[in-house]
Amino acid sequence: MNGRKRKAKQALVSGRASKTPVVLKVRTPDSLPARVIGLGLAGTGAAHFTAPRAFDTLTATAFPEKTRQWTYRNGFTELLLGLAITFRRTRPVGAIGSVAYVAFLANRVSSQR
Template identity: 55%
Template sequence: MLRIAGILLAGTGAAHFAAPQVFDPISKAAFPDDTRQWTYRNGAIEVALGLALTTKKTRLLGLAGTAGYAGWLASRVRANRGASQ
């Protein structure tokens, strides 16, 4: 199950590079400045975390990283609430 989730997360991260315009509105909520650059950065992070989830050897690190990443993104959205309007 976590292996599949990792593959999906890595695929979503890769999609940030193939179609960044799809992810820009989402990224803007957390990163109203330099949104496109943050779209690419978030894509790279998601690829790395997703790949970490795909193997047993790195899965625990991937889970910890994904939890930290989710918390960090949520804090960025809260901090920038209203800035992207």
């Protein structure tokens, strides 16, 4: 803690007002479940590239044409969304993107049936 912050803290404890107020930024603790979900989703997205055949049958239900290409696209999307959810700063964007992605996939599956 630098000298200015220490003096401001001592002034606050003693009840005196500091001449140069210091704003202490307090961060909320990071969410472990969100990090685990984000890393799991990113890992699943990466697995689309290492073992695409495992995902082709599932992908074919929503994307019967150019299935392998869509397998890679979905893997890339899941990798990006998972990484966005993993980090606190980009978590809101990742959450909104995940909802949009699930809605897109649901729309594709329902339109193919």
